[in-house]
Amino acid sequence: MDFFRRDPPKTSAAMAKERLQLILTHEHQGNMGSEPDYLPALRQELLEVISKHAGIDLNEVSVSLERKPDKEVLEVNVVLPRHDAH
Amino acid sequence: MDFFRRDPPKTSAAMAKERLQLILTHEHQGNMGSEPDYLPALRQELLEVISKHAGIDLNEVSVSLERKPDKEVLEVNVVLPRHDAH
Numbered sequence: 001m002d003f004f005r006r007d008p009p010k011t012s013a014a015m016a017k018e019r020l021q022l023i024l025t026h027e028h029q030g031n032m033g034s035e036p037d038y039l040p041a042l043r044q045e046l047l048e049v050i051s052k053h054a055g056i057d058l059n060e061v062s063v064s065l066e067r068k069p070d071k072e073v074l075e076v077n078v079v080l081p082r083h084d085a086h
Numbered sequence: 087m088d089f090f091r092r093d094p095p096k097t098s099a100a101m102a103k104e105r106l107q108l109i110l111t112h113e114h115q116g117n118m119g120s121e122p123d124y125l126p127a128l129r130q131e132l133l134e135v136i137s138k139h140a141g142i143d144l145n146e147v148s149v150s151l152e153r154k155p156d157k158e159v160l161e162v163n164v165v166l167p168r169h170d171a172h
Contacts, residue, residue, distance in 0.1 A: 018122065019113040022132075027105040036104065042139035046108075049135055053128035 020054060020078040022046060027071040035072055043074050054080060106140060108132060108162040121158055129160050140166060 024046060026039055043065070051058045062077040110132060112125055129151070137144045148163040 017115055019111075021109075021111040021113070023107075023109045025105075025107040027107070029103055038139040038141070042135065045135045045139065046132060049128065049131045053124040053131065055124070 018080040020050065020076075020080065022050060022074075022076040024074040025071055026073075029070070039072070046074075047076060050076065050078065054078060056080065104166040106136065106162075106164040106166065108136060108160075110160040110162075111157055112159075113157040115156070125158070132160075133162060136162065136164065140164060142166065 024043065026035060047058060047061065047063065050056075051061065056078060060078065064075045066073045066075070110129065112121060133144060133147065133149065136142075137147065142164060146164065150161045152159045152161070
C-alpha cells in the first residue's frame with residue numbers, strides 16, 4: 001500500500017470496461033452419444049469471429065466447455081478495455 | 087385418440103431433436119451511450135457461422151435483440167432435426 005501515491009487510480013468513468021460473453025448451448029433429447037460433426041468447427045469459428053471483430057487475441061479469451069449427458073455448453077468471456085471510436 | 091392405430095408414433099429416440107442456443111451479451115459499465123461499431127457486424131457474422139455449420143437457413147433461426155441501458159443481449163435459438171452422419 002502506498003499512502004503517498006500522487007496519481008490516484010483512474011476514475012471509474014475512465015476505466016469503464018466492456019464485457020462480451022458468448023454462450024453456445026447444444027442440447028439434445030435422447031441419448032445420441034456423440035455431438036454432431038459440425039460442433040467443434042462451429043465453436044472454433046465463433047471464437048475467431050469474436051476475436052476478429054472485437055480486435056482481441058484469442059489468448060486473451062477465457063473459454064470453458066462443459067459436457068453433460070444431454071448438452072454441451074461453450075462459454076466465452078472477454079473483458080475489453082473501453083472502446084474508442086476508430 | 088386412435089386406439090386402433092397400427093403405426094405408433096416414432097419413439098422419442100427416433101424423434102430426438104437438437105437445439106442450438108447462442109446468447110451474446112455485451113455489457114458496459116458507465117454510460118457510453120452507443121454500442122461499439124463492431125457489434126452489429128459481429129452479431130451478423132455469428133448468425134452466418136451458425137447457419138453455415140448447422141446447415142440451416144437464416145430464416146429458420148429465431149433471433150431476438152434486447153437493449154438495456156447497460157447491456158445488449160442477442161439471443162439466437164435454432165431447433166434442428168436430429169442429425170445424421172453425412
